[in-house]
Amino acid sequence: MDPDVAAMIGRLRKERNQSLKQLINDALRQGLTASRKRPKKTPKFVENPVDLGKCRFENLDNIQEILSIVEGDWRK
DSSP: OOHHHHHHHHHHHHHHTOOHHHHHHHHHHHHHHHHHSOOOOOOOOOOOOOOOOSOSOSOOSOHHHHHHHHHOGGGO
């Protein structure tokens, strides 16, 4: 048993005043029951494309140059 799990079990035994066997069986029941449940379906995320027009710069290879144009030379 990993040390962090042993510490959690020790704290729970004191809080609930249960035997080790009872505590572990309850934890296993809860974990096994939860693992059998199907995960909730999340709503599908949809992106709506937007035309932003033509790129302002012909070549994006030199990011330093583009940042100097856009933000100014003060940021160096």
